[in-house]
Amino acid sequence: MSGLLQKNIDLAGSNIPWLEGLRDKGREAFILPTAKTEAWKYTKLRDLSADDFVLSGTDEDKSHGEEHCTCGQGECHCHHHHEPQTNLPFAGYEIHFENGILQTLAFDLPKGVMIKPLMEAVFDGDDVKKYLGKDIDLASYPFAALNTAYLEEGVYIEIEEGVILSKPIILINHTHSCHQNIMAYLRNVIVLENDAKATIIEDFEYTGEEKSRYFNNIVNEIYINKQAKLEHYKLQNEAYKAVHISLSSVRVREGGFYESFCCQKGANLARNETKISLKEEHAEAVVNAVYLMNGWATIDTTTDIEHLSPNTKSQQLVKGVVGGNAKGVFQGKIHIAPNAVKTEGRQLHKALLLSDDAEIDCKPELEIYADDVKCSHGAASGELDKEQLFYMRSRGIGEEEAKRILVEAYLNDVINQISQEDIKTWMLSQATINQEEK
Amino acid sequence: MSKTPLLEIEDLCARVADKEIVKDFSLTINEGEVHAIMGPNGAGKSTLSYVLCGKPGYEVTSGSVRFKGKDLLSMSVEERAREGLFLIMQYPVEIQGVPVTTFLKHAVNAVRKHQNLPELDTMEFIKTVREEGKKLGITPDMLKRPINVGFSGGEKKRLETLQLAILKPSLAILDEADSGLDIDALKVVAEGINAERNEHNALLVITHYQRLLNYIEPDYVHIYADGHIVKSGDKNLAIELEKNGYAAFVKEQ
Numbered sequence: 030m031s032g033l034l035q036k037n038i039d040l041a042g043s044n045i046p047w048l049e050g051l052r053d054k055g056r057e058a059f060i061l062p063t064a065k066t067e068a069w070k071y072t073k074l075r076d077l078s079a080d081d082f083v084l085s086g087t088d089e090d091k092s093h094g095e096e097h098c099t100c101g102q103g104e105c106h107c108h109h110h111h112e113p114q115t116n117l118p119f120a121g122y123e124i125h126f127e128n129g130i131l132q133t134l135a136f137d138l139p140k141g142v143m144i145k146p147l148m149e150a151v152f153d154g155d156d157v158k159k160y161l162g163k164d165i166d167l168a169s170y171p172f173a174a175l176n177t178a179y180l181e182e183g184v185y186i187e188i189e190e191g192v193i194l195s196k197p198i199i200l201i202n203h204t205h206s207c208h209q210n211i212m213a214y215l216r217n218v219i220v221l222e223n224d225a226k227a228t229i230i231e232d233f234e235y236t237g238e239e240k241s242r243y244f245n246n247i248v249n250e251i252y253i254n255k256q257a258k259l260e261h262y263k264l265q266n267e268a269y270k271a272v273h274i275s276l277s278s279v280r281v282r283e284g285g286f287y288e289s290f291c292c293q294k295g296a297n298l299a300r301n302e303t304k305i306s307l308k309e310e311h312a313e314a315v316v317n318a319v320y321l322m323n324g325w326a327t328i329d330t331t332t333d334i335e336h337l338s339p340n341t342k343s344q345q346l347v348k349g350v351v352g353g354n355a356k357g358v359f360q361g362k363i364h365i366a367p368n369a370v371k372t373e374g375r376q377l378h379k380a381l382l383l384s385d386d387a388e389i390d391c392k393p394e395l396e397i398y399a400d401d402v403k404c405s406h407g408a409a410s411g412e413l414d415k416e417q418l419f420y421m422r423s424r425g426i427g428e429e430e431a432k433r434i435l436v437e438a439y440l441n442d443v444i445n446q447i448s449q450e451d452i453k454t455w456m457l458s459q460a461t462i463n464q465e466e467k
Numbered sequence: 468m469s470k471t472p473l474l475e476i477e478d479l480c481a482r483v484a485d486k487e488i489v490k491d492f493s494l495t496i497n498e499g500e501v502h503a504i505m506g507p508n509g510a511g512k513s514t515l516s517y518v519l520c521g522k523p524g525y526e527v528t529s530g531s532v533r534f535k536g537k538d539l540l541s542m543s544v545e546e547r548a549r550e551g552l553f554l555i556m557q558y559p560v561e562i563q564g565v566p567v568t569t570f571l572k573h574a575v576n577a578v579r580k581h582q583n584l585p586e587l588d589t590m591e592f593i594k595t596v597r598e599e600g601k602k603l604g605i606t607p608d609m610l611k612r613p614i615n616v617g618f619s620g621g622e623k624k625r626l627e628t629l630q631l632a633i634l635k636p637s638l639a640i641l642d643e644a645d646s647g648l649d650i651d652a653l654k655v656v657a658e659g660i661n662a663e664r665n666e667h668n669a670l671l672v673i674t675h676y677q678r679l680l681n682y683i684e685p686d687y688v689h690i691y692a693d694g695h696i697v698k699s700g701d702k703n704l705a706i707e708l709e710k711n712g713y714a715a716f717v718k719e720q
Contacts, residue, residue, distance in 0.1 A: 420560040424574040425548035438564025
């Protein structure tokens with residue numbers, strides 16, 4: 030049995046039957062995928078199950094002696110209070126998580142906006158019960174099942190009808206695991222009522238030892254009601270031995286719009302998965318992403334977009350840059366239901382291979398059961414253009430710098446689609462390939 | 468008056484994909500001089516320029532090249548550029564996603580770093596680029612566009628000339644700089660190049676038409692055939708060539 034699913038973990042709210050029932054379903058449904066599991070055949074989980082991860086925030090996590098600390102700072106800061114800090118070049122409602130544990134929420138929110146720790150929303154009897162786990166088939170998403178088994182940390186965000194939030198809500202996830210390998214489970218529920226508009230940013234960074242190994246498992250449940258619009262941005266810059274597995278499950282109702290962009294550049298093993306149900310007419314989704322990596326990393330971008338009603342629309346542009354011995358995986362599924370006529374589903378994946386040992390696995394999948402639809406997918410991979418490299422070098426630009434400039438240029442047309450100027454600028458500055466591990 | 472040699476090529480042999488194209492080529496270019504190499508299409512003139520710039524795939528099999536007294540052949544492509552070698556390419560490459568100004572700034576700072584000079588102030592740099600661009604008819608809008616993408620033949624050559632004006636190389640090689648240019652564009656480019664000439668730098672003009680040489684007057688003209696120089700003379704040789712064609716000279720061997 031996998032060491033990921035531990036017994037006798039003390040979770041808050043274990044006396045609430047519906048919550049504990051949900052966790053039980055998660056425990057029952059979790060089976061670690063193997064090489065034979067279709068959804069995971071390109072992304073090998075390697076030694077994930079053999080790892081001795083300790084759940085973040087438990088007594089076991091805190092019980093280490095400082096003499097075992099490997100962070101090399103003389104004094105261990107793992108459980109000292111870290112002042113929330115961020116280098117983001119824009120203001121927003123910042124929500125800080127440290128090693129997957131929510132820190133204090135300290136800001137004034139406009140009327141009609143609620144942000145609460147998930148468990149507080151549960152105890153307060155808020156609508157969170159209506160949403161938790163409702164759209165996720167745990168049998169199909171083993172890591173969402175695992176996340177459900179550990180359901181406790183995260184936030185509940187509710188934007189009331191017609192409320193337009195001008196500043197972004199920023200979920201900043203710092204991991205500074207240094208003495209032992211921790212695992213952390215985050216569950217965020219985000220609800221936009223009719224005509225609401227908001228922006229969510231997820232930022233995953235490590236602040237400790239760059240070689241630290243940890244496992245972040247995130248599930249976002251996103252509900253976009255009629256004519257509401259959510260912009261969702263994510264930067265995944267975990268430590269290079271970390272594991273990051275994330276699922277965003279999104280339901281979009283009539284005229285609603287989900288626009289997302291994800292940049293993945295960290296971790297040894299990462300999957301950013303997005304499942305979108307365009308439930309009602311004129312629901313729309315944009316799911317763009319870039320990924321960049323070196324070393325031995327595997328970075329996976331998986332999408333599943335269901336067009337369930339007529340006149341729904343989805344667009345995906347994903348571009349990756351893979352060097353070293355790394356591997357990029359893209360799995361993109363578009364499902365068009367029999368009644369979903371006049372829908373439009375577009376998907377394009379392109380990758381740049383920087384070395385002979387780099388690998389790309391791409392699996393587009395179209396399931397079209399309706400006539401009168403516009404659907405397309407494309408995939409391409411190639412190498413850096415030698416003539417371009419020579420041209421730049423012949424002007425004095427060093428080979429490494431020329432490569433870096435060309436890589437950034439390759440990704441910029443995806444990033445330039447970001448509609449908010451300050452977020453675009455930030456992402457442009459972040460989309461650089463991390464140094465190869467030494 | 469003794470002249471300072473800038474480029475000294477001795478018995479250079481080079482090949483591309485196992486085909487010997489440059490054979491026992493020798494030429495010395497001193498500071499302040501303009502040399503023209505003329506030859507028929509397919510004579511390997513572009514190969515010579517690529518060999519001098521160190522383009523991958525162009526292999527030197529024997530001979531030596533010294534640039535400002537240093538061994539040019541042991542330098543990487545970028546080191547040659549930083550030392551002051553510049554090639555105006557016949558077909559400048561398009562680079563999607565990299566704006567002209569960004570590209571120029573990277574290039575200038577790479578050269579300046581090599582010379583132990585501090586990086587240029589961005590505002591100052593943009594001002595300089597705009598001023599130099601204006602002389603060549605390059606609008607601020609063109610400077611924001613990706614390098615050469617959607618540029619006409621004339622615009623591409625003007626952009627090459629702008630890079631020359633900004634990078635201020637010691638030796639510029641013009642590889643068929645007049646191809647794809649109408650007469651007005653040719654004048655603008657030639658004027659731009661002439662404006663950068665001084666007693667310490669030099670030009671190597673590679674062309675198969677005499678036309679360009681009406682605007683950039685050479686001190687020496689060399690006829691290039693079968694991988695090396697078959698005849699040298701002054702600018703009158705170019706006029707003679709234009710009249711009689713290459714055949715007479717190529718036959719002489």
